[in-house]
Amino acid sequence: MEKDPVQAIATRLKIEREARGWSLAELAEQSGVSKAMISKIERCEASPTATVLGRLSGAFGLPLSVLMALAERAQEQVALAAEQPVWTDPETGYTRRAVSPPNSLLELLEVSLPPGVRVPYPAAAFAFQHQQIWVLSGRLDFQEGRTLHHLAEGDCLLLGPPADCVFFNPGSEPIRYVVALTRR
Amino acid sequence: MEKDPVQAIATRLKIEREARGWSLAELAEQSGVSKAMISKIERCEASPTATVLGRLSGAFGLPLSVLMALAERAQEQVALAAEQPVWTDPETGYTRRAVSPPNSLLELLEVSLPPGVRVPYPAAAFAFQHQQIWVLSGRLDFQEGRTLHHLAEGDCLLLGPPADCVFFNPGSEPIRYVVALTRR
DNA sequence: TTATTTTGTCCACTATAGAAGACGATTGAC
DNA sequence: GTCAATCGTCTTCTATAGTGGACAAAATAA
The missing domain is CATH 1.10.260.40 (lambda repressor-like DNA-binding domains)
Known part of the structure; x- marks a missing residue:
């Protein structure tokens, strides 16, 4: 001020x-x-x-x-947890929280995926420079093009070139993971 | 812009x-x-x-x-009627509308005075350079110090040096008048 | 490759933003 | 009345905002 x-x-x-x-x-x-x-x-x-x-x-x-x-x-240097924009899909219960302060070069998204839910992403949605997925809790099945990755708690995946992807929670508990990306 | x-x-x-x-x-x-x-x-x-x-x-x-x-x-050049701040005295029904755009050199106030209502103003309240009262509709009895003015529709009074004043509506209908003033 | 255009930065110069203090006008105390 | 304090403006000077043009590096074209 x-x-x-x-x-x-x-x-x-x-x-x-x-x-x-x-x-x-x-x-x-x-x-x-x-x-x-x-x-x-x-x-x-x-x-x-x-x-x-x-x-x-x-x-x-x-x-x-x-x-x-x-x-x-x-x-602003700090994005308070209470002020971070959260989006929830009313159908599946999937929630996505924008963790990073606005206009950051590096963006962090915290996602919660309910059990059994399957979230597809078309290749066209990946207009990022770099993207990683890091599992905080639970197990995540992540399909990248034709490759299927089984990610356990603590695992971190570096995404390759744009491809059709699917997030899936095979367990019976909600899982949490982080998406880190840098925009073009 | x-x-x-x-x-x-x-x-x-x-x-x-x-x-x-x-x-x-x-x-x-x-x-x-x-x-x-x-x-x-x-x-x-x-x-x-x-x-x-x-x-x-x-x-x-x-x-x-x-x-x-x-x-x-x-x-801003225009103060839209819908956006003009209006103040109403819950006791008497007296209402005052600030007509002029904010921070103008010349201020216009539109007042509605219900029948029988008497509004006193102490001399200390008049820290203005110039002030005029113009009756839009009805008849207004205005006391300025020891002088009593009977103002009819369309009359306009130029106020003199600061004095204790009283606005009074002697009729049976609400009256409307304009107060125009320039601040010190 | 070489030439050409476009990029952002640097340089020299002018205009003006900004600081410190002087000044006249006004106000209030006595 | 005099004196002192306070007001906003004006004056002088320095720091820097702002311009136009030159410049090197990078991208583009041929």
Whole structure:
């Protein structure tokens, strides 16, 4: 709250720019701010004035207050367990919890899979750089393409190239496992 | 959205400071920003950097994004009827609606006064530069110090120096009138 | 390969943000 | 009335925000 917001603005600025696939030159043209200055801001070598912040947020089509709010969120270091978004499939009881703070480079998902439940994932859903599966408790049958992996408690699997996958809990108790991934 | 936020920030900054009863020197001490610079920012003669915005919002105990959001609100030109804050006295049924957009220099209040109701105002409540009362419908008896004004529909009264005042509706129907004022 | 475009950073320069203190105006105490 | 404290603005000076252009590295094209 009383910390210098330069760092948070820097990372947020870069995220917004790259999310749009813009180069420094493109954002410079859109915003009217020189690309040298944008480069400095993104590297925390300059503290932008309200005027340039207004121009940059305008180029993104965001109100300045929203851009600042996003910057503040990105700064959060701790994702409290109580605040982590949880999704539950009402049919199967499958639940997935997003553990990592928002906008992290590395994402951790904690999954609970009820007994007997079978969750298929098409190959198209895996647009990640890297992905691993680590079993916390119980036994997990994981089918990756044509290969079937039997994973026991503590086992960790590194996924290969994109393939149709299926998660299955063959036991009689819910199992818990972690999915760790880095996005493209 | 793509406008320079300097003006909006300036007025918001002054509002926050004066709401806390702080002088420039006090805010300077709280925030670590020189009072000369705060003065410039409030008069739109400088565009504050992210660093000083962070310090100032910190002094107010506000996240930067909230300060920006408040600044943007102050910039709104239209106060929609549905969004205007209305206050009703549960005892008498007296209602007062703040018509003007927030933080305007000139404020308009629309008042509805039920029949027979008498609303006194002590002289101390009038810390305004100028104030006028304009009757929209009905008849209003308005006592200003020792003078009693009988105001009919369409009449408009310019108030003199601060004095104890009383609003009274002598009729059998609710009356509506407008209070227009400029704050000190 | 070599040439060309595009990337982000660095350099030199100008504009201005920001600090510290002086100043006149106002207020209140006596 | 005088004096002192406090207000916001103005002045001077330094630090740095901001620009335009040069630059090397990487990607793309031929």
